[in-house]
Amino acid sequence: DTGVSQDPRHKITKRGQNVTFRCDPISEHNRLYWYRQTLGQGPEFLTYFQNEAQLEKSRLLSDRFSAERPKGSFSTLEIQRTEQGDSAMYLCASSPLRLPTYGYTFGSGTRLTVV
Amino acid sequence: DAKTTQPNSMESNEEEPVHLPCNHSTISGTDYIHWYRQLPSQGPEYVIHGLTSNVNNRMASLAIAEDRKSSTLILHRATLRDAAVYYCILLPTGNQFYFGTGTSLTVIP
Numbered sequence: 336d337t338g339v340s341q342d343p344r345h346k347i348t349k350r351g352q353n354v355t356f357r358c359d360p361i362s363e364h365n366r367l368y369w370y371r372q373t374l375g376q377g378p379e380f381l382t383y384f385q386n387e388a389q390l391e392k393s394r395l396l397s398d399r400f401s402a403e404r405p406k407g408s409f410s411t412l413e414i415q416r417t418e419q420g421d422s423a424m425y426l427c428a429s430s431p432l433r434l435p436t437y438g439y440t441f442g443s444g445t446r447l448t449v450v
Numbered sequence: 451d452a453k454t455t456q457p458n459s460m461e462s463n464e465e466e467p468v469h470l471p472c473n474h475s476t477i478s479g480t481d482y483i484h485w486y487r488q489l490p491s492q493g494p495e496y497v498i499h500g501l502t503s504n505v506n507n508r509m510a511s512l513a514i515a516e517d518r519k520s521s522t523l524i525l526h527r528a529t530l531r532d533a534a535v536y537y538c539i540l541l542p543t544g545n546q547f548y549f550g551t552g553t554s555l556t557v558i559p
Binding site for chain 2: 339370375426437439440442443444
């Protein structure tokens with residue numbers, strides 16, 4: 336297992352376009368989290384899944400954002416009608432149901448630039 | 451959201467110990483104290499965590515105050531590879547992390 340994978344690593348898009356990011360968690364990890372990080376700030380929680388169920392969404396997750404985890408494995412995060420304020424690093428993390436001693440495992444993120 | 455307070459930045463000389471403080475005066479009895487670090491252009495990486503007792507692992511040590519309202523991450527010998535942003539996070543059992551702005555550690559050669 337190579338850890339949490341995120342694709343793409345970088346994405347440049349024009350304002351108004353839709354973008355989709357993918358996260359592949361560590362296999363057998365039931366929980367999957369999405370975070371957003373802007374420059375100079377810590378990651379901000381967006382949403383999390385337990386298996387295929389989306390259990391919590393932050394108020395940061397506007398109606399332009401949607402996340403799915405259809406089979407309880409990989410997850411996608413889609414942003415519709417992107418705005419310049421959406422430019423950020425989007426991070427994915429996963430964990431088993433019972434938190435292991437090594438904590439949560441994060442991916443390297445997808446850096447989105449909206450021009 | 452469980453709140454922590456950390457200095458914005460700290461400096462250390464290479465090969466010297468570093469003590470990174472964190473205040474969490476509103477911690478509840480079931481909150482775990484986690485430390486993560488984030489290297490440039492990477493996702494956060496687990497460092498250490500604890501509940502009440504001091505903890506040691508190959509990366510660092512965690513000293514927890516007796517009243518649990520503060521903790522200190524100790525890097526015994528700072529290296530250039532330890533230059534990162536360090537986050538102190540409280541984790542209620544079963545919930546997600548809330549990050550603050552962390553402490554940016556600069557290691558001086």
